Amino acid sequence: MFDGLNRLRLRLRAFFHRRRLEKDLEDEFAFHRAMREEALRSSGVKNAETASRRQFGNETRFREQCRELWRFTLLDQLWIDLRYVSRSLSKTWVFTAGAILSVALAIAANTTVFSLLQATLVNSLKFKDPDRLVMISTIPPESPEANEFVAIPEYVALTQETELFDRIGAMSRRSSNLGVADDGLPADRLDGQLFTAPMFNVLGVQPEVGRVFTPAESAIGVPPTVMLISHRLWQSRLGGDPNIADKTVLLDGTATRIIGVMPPSFRFLDQQTDFWRPAPFTPFQLRASTRILTVVAHLNADVSIQQAQDQLNRLAAGFARTDPDRNKGWGLRVRSLSAGYFGDLRQLLFVLQGSAALVLLIACANVAGLTLIRTSARYREMAIRSSLGADRLRIARQCLTESLVLSLTGGLVGVVLAWGTLTLLMANRPMWLSLIDHVAIDSTVFAFALVVSLATGLAFGAAPVLHLARHDLVGWMKGATPFSGSGRDRQRIQRVLVTAQIAFTMMLLIGAGLVIKSFFRMQRADLGFEPHGLVTFQTRLPADQYFKQVGFANGFPQLDVSPVPATLFNRVFERLQALPHIDAAAGINIPPLSGYAMEAPFSIYGQPTNAGPAGSEGKLPNVYFHFVTPNFFKTAGIPLIRGRDFTADDTTETPWVAIINESMARRHWPRQDAIGQRVILDIVHEERPRQIVGIVGDTALSRWDLAPSPMVYLPQLQLPQRYRVPYGQDRVTMTFLLRSNSSLDALIPEVRRTVAEVDPTLAIAQVGMVEQYLGEQIETPRYYMLVLGLLGAIATILSVLGVYGVVAYSVAQRGRELAIRIALGARGRSIVSLVMRETVLFIVVGMPIGFAGALALTRFLNTVLWQVTTTDTAVFASITLLLSTVALIATLIPACRVLRLDPTSTLRAE
């Protein structure tokens, strides 16, 4: 060992100092000749120089011999091996192409997912000092995993924690109407963010034009009059005006000065933000508010996340004590900003990475099987070479070189494929990747691909090498047949490989199957209404103009709401209905299936409850409630089961009414008619008893939450003037639904005109088909299903090819044996079953292993699955059936070739 190392060291030195070696050689020879010359001269020889040369001999030859010794034979041999391998690989190009493709697909999958994963790591956040940035969220009672926003009073308390954070800021979202502009451009709905003044500093961003807010511009109680806009908005709507700073525009009807433009690269959490305004907290909000803030802070240099978390736990306990109404049971959580940003996405990607790794293992097993077959077909060649003096190590090394050439070529193709996939993916970036700004195959990804390729090559190269080491090549040449020990040894390795392939494929397919089933469940879910052909758009009025804060109710700010919004919406509704091409039109404050709804406690009028008199909180479970215009149920396709719909006669002047859904009727009036009963929603004291006039079908609250919940619908005109946060916002927004035979393109201008006729400052947004929005809601699961399905398909194809190859080879190798059996009268069926028996056995062994693996691993899919358990029997059963059928066919096809075997010619050929 030492000997070898020393030789390697000396050779390496020679390899890297070739010139010095030459010089040393020259010097050594020259020294010798000079000494000899002196000795000869002193002993009186004439012409001593020539004599010394003669005595030394052929200098060139000796120099050449020495050089030969020092040459780095390992590199030279590698070169020879490479040439040999590429020759032999190009001769069997079907095998070569198959192996390279297998590896390439697997490496492409792994590299693609790894690049995405890499892009979600800390350094991809383009903010200053991202390692020290943290996101603070609240933890709702009884959902320790969930993350909610932070309310304003708690945020203000957090800003006092200067020993934890040296900078802290908050953001909330707001969409506003821009315009109408002086030049007549129509009003435009923009998505914006409200920033507290320190936020820019926390993130370390600067505007490209102008400046950020001063503390005075975002002081408490000061209505905001300034904003920063996005590069996009500056260039598009505002025409890239170079004097944009200090230009004044109308935002939600208020004159607002543009003080700066953010660079195009800047975005925070949302895919598109067009303006940033100061978050103007009102004195009321400092006492109580809903949870609306995304809080980001910069940790002090000597504070760890854990220390911050400990302090936040103490703070949360304090909040719960001082304001139990709002904070009892709530916790606080601090995470690195990158975890807050990418946490969910990372989890999705980790599952994909695991699946891709399974595909790689299958590809390895596959190529190992093929290589083994190839190697065993070449035993004779190897035996001959070994007998001619090639040492065993050299042959093993050649096998390994071959594997590495295959895996590295496959890796290279894989990286190119991954690059293509990523380019395509980022060009039509799906929603679930919207947080990732930039993905690149950088040196880390490249190193990853290289290491994976090398490991792959070693993994599938190891099988034949091990096999080679196990038995005597010379003995094989002397006449051992494929049925002797060596053949069995090879078959044993092959069986292990087949078993592994089947097991891994099984695991992957079950995972994919669960996700696919979950997706189809989502897609086919009965939502309780008819989205097909439904057109939708949203309108919103600026809340500041129509709200006046007057006090508190149940711990929340109380508002006086102007009656104007409801009247405006009603006029839009009436005009829409009158349009010639529209069959039905209606409005609702929160779009159906948007995932949230307002909820409030309620009581049944005249029915005393055990908790206390009517009007006090918490005696009956909360119900969801919506404000709608007449005709809503007909438009949305929700069946009216009994009673009547709201009509134009249900106004502020007439008795207040309500419509409930079936769930509510069933739960609260199981044995009597709900119609005619009166309910009181506990929102504000001014809320009056409402008579139930109709019962409608249940609808899903969201795509994900199909369980029917009790729901109350109120006419949007019959609402009290006093209202309270958090429900206030819903008094100034309205989502309209339309049914029409006209195309969307024809409808939009007509709708815009109608709305503008009612109020030109009223912008419409999110115009589109309801089906399309519903489709977008399941876009991420759809992608996920496609990707996992694709991986599953690749895995299946690879392992089917693997199984096929093993059986086909076995048939080819056992040709003589089988021919003899046939010649001796064995029947076709028994021959086929003989060939198939072993493979089938190992498929049967592989299945339960895969089954067990899947049981252990599918729990990682828990967060992705919807209405499908991680151990769904139907999926497990059908995948087992599918895989066994496919594997059986892959076995049967080559096995049936035996039937076409002509015993005479086969025996002669051997």
Place this chain on the structure above:
Amino acid sequence: MGKDTDRPADLLQGTLDVLILKTVSRGEMHGYEIAERIHELSNEALSVEEGALYPALHRLELRGLLASAWDVSANNRRAKYYKLTAAGRKQLKESTDAWRRTSAAINSILEST
């Protein structure tokens, strides 16, 4: 590889290797000195071309039996000095023993008749 060892050159090579190891076992010396010693030791019977010594020296060095270092010679010239390594010493002993056994065997065969 069997037939290679039959070549006379290889016999010569093996002998030369042992001679070199034996010579160098007396202490550090450069190529010219080694050549001179071999001349003396073999009573000038072994008259090969002197340069042939060098491939042999380098081979022994590569096999780790010799170690080398450049130094200044007695007459103030740069020369490469060789010395025996532990492995070289072991090899020399083995070769000597083997040679003694072989020659004893051959002697007994030759003398038995």
